Amino acid sequence: MSGRDEAILGNAADSAPWDAAERLPHGTEAGGARVDHIVVLGLVPPGARVLDIGCGDGSLLALLRDRRGVDGRGIELSREGVNACLARGLPVIQGDADTDLANYPDDAFDVVVLSQTIQATRNPRIVLEHLLRIGRQVIISFPNFGHWRVRSELAFRGRMPVTEILPEAWYETQNIHHCTIRDFVGLCREIGARIEKATALDARGRPMRFSMPWWFWNLIGAQGVFLLRRGAPRD
C-alpha cells in the first residue's frame, strides 16, 4: 500500500467518520423497514428533495416520504419495480444510472441516494461524479468486496465468493465492478469527493457501533455506507 493511500485512510479515520452510526435509531427495525434503509433515514434531513437511484419497489422512498416528509423521486431499471412505485404513488422513472443521470441539472436535489447499485454500473466513476453534481449530498452504499468472508472464499477455496450480501454466482451476477471500502475511499479522493460521514454495516445491514480504523472496517464490514459532498478532502 502506498503512503499516500495510508494517509487518506488515517485522515478519514481521525475525523471520526463512524460517529453517524452512533446516532442512528437502532431500535426502529420493528417498524418493518429494512435496517439499511433506517441508516439512510438517519442521514436525510426532513423535507429534503431526494433522488433515489435504483429505488427498487420504492420502499426507501416511501419510508423517507412518510417519516421525513421528503419530496422524493426515483429511477429504477425494472418494470416491476417502477410499477410497484407507481402503485405507492411515487414519481419514479424507468431508467438507467449509466445513461440517465447526465440529463439532470446541477444541484437538482438535496440528497441523492444510490443503494447497492454502483458495483452494477458500467462506469462507476462517471456515475459517482454525476451524483456529486446532481445532489448537494450523496448517500451511497455498496457491498464490501474486502469483507473477510469474501477474502477467505478467494484465499482458501480459490472461488468467487457467494455470500449473504453477494448471493449470486459469478456468471449470473449484475455486479461487474466490485470494490472494497478502501477502494471506494480511494475513488472519493481521486474525484475530490468529501467524505462527511461513513459507516459499515454487518451482513444483516445493521450498523456496527464501535469506532475502528479503516482496515478493520474493510475486513469486517459487509457493506459500506458513505455520506459524500463535492469538494476537496479535508487534508
Next chain:
Amino acid sequence: MDTIPDTALKPEPVAETGMRARLPADLPQALDPRSPVARFGTDEPLPMDAGVLLAPFQIAYQTAGTLNAARSNAVLICHALTGDQHFAHTHPVTGKPGWWETLVGPGKPIDTDRYFVICSNVIGSCMGSTGPASIDPATDRPYGLDFPLVTIRDMVRAQAMLLDRLGIRDLFLCVGGSMGGMQVLQWAALYPERVFAALPIATGPRHSAQNIAFHEVGRQAIMADPAWADGRYLEAGTRPAKGLGVARMGAHITYLSEPALHRKFGRRFQGGSAPTFSFNADFQIESYLRHQGLSFVERFDANAYLYLTRAMDYFDLAEDHGGVLAKAFQGTKTRFCVISFTSDWLFPTSESRAIVHALNAASAPVAFVEVESDKGHDAFLLDEPTMFSAARGFIDAAARARGL
C-alpha cells in the same frame, strides 16, 4: 379490442374490386353529430395560431360518469389523429364500441364510477366539431381549404373553452395517446394551473422529420386523387376515397410493428396457397391494409385528415419555448406519468424520454414506464395489462393526493 379484425383474415371482395368503396352521400356526423354539442357564437371566437378568430364554431363531446359537487373529479381524454369523442360510446358510423373502453369505464383505471370523463372531438376534425367539412358562414358552403390551419394549441384552447362552458375550473387528469398525448403536453404547458395530473402516452414533444414525411405521403395521396377536386369534393359530389384510403394504408403500417405484422399475417396468401400472378391482394397483409383503407374512408373526411396531420407536424413544444423543452414546464405543479411502448417506432421511447428529461430539469414530479409490447404504436389502444397497472397506480395515487 384489437386493431386487426377477423374480417382481415377472410377472403374479401376487396381483392377483386380494388379501392372502390360504398360511400355515404355526405358526412352527417360532421354537421349534426350524435353527441352533445357546445356552440360558440360570434361573441366567443376561438383565437387560432394561424392569426384568425374562428367564429362561430362548435365542439362535439361525450361524457361519462358524474361531476362531483366540488367539481374536482373531471378527466379530459384527448383523442388521437383519427379518433373522436366516442371513447366509451358506440360509434355512430361504425357501430363499434368506444375506442378506449379498454382503459375507461366502471372499475377500469379511468373509473367512470369515480370520475367525470369528458372527450371532445378536436377542432379541425369531422365528427361534429368545426372543421373543413363545416359550413363557412361567409360563403354558405363547406370551408374546404378555406378553413384556417389548425394547431395542437388551437385544439387545447377550444377544449378549455368547452370546460369553461361546462363549469369545470380545473382537471383532475388530462390523458391521451399519440396526438392526444401532444394535447396533454400542450395542456400542461398552456394551462398548468388547470391540470392536476397529466398522463401522455405513446407521444413526443414534437413531430419528428420521419413522421412529417409519412404524413406528407398521405396528404399527397389525397391531393393526387382527382376526386379531391382541390378540396371542393363535398360540393362536387365526389369523395377522394382512393387517395384517403392509400393515405390510411400507409399510415396504418406506422401504427403497427414488423413483429406484429409477421405474427398476424406473415407471408400468408389470401384464400389460397400460391400467387395469382396478378396485382390482386394475394397476401393477407394486402387485403388487411385495403380493408383498413376502405373502412376508414367511410368514417373520415379527407380534408380533415389533411388538417389534423398538419397540426401534428407543426407541433414542437420546445420551439415554442425558445428551444428548451424544460421551459415549457417551468414551475409546474402538475404530476406526470409518461408511458411508451418498446415496439412503437412512430413515437419511440426516446421521444418519451425527452419529455421525462425536460420534466426532471423542470423539477416536475414525473413517473415513466416503457411497456414491453410488440404491437407498435397502436398498443396504447389495446389490451396492455402493464399499461393498465401503471395508469391505475398513477391515477389512484393522484386521486388520493387530491382527496378524491
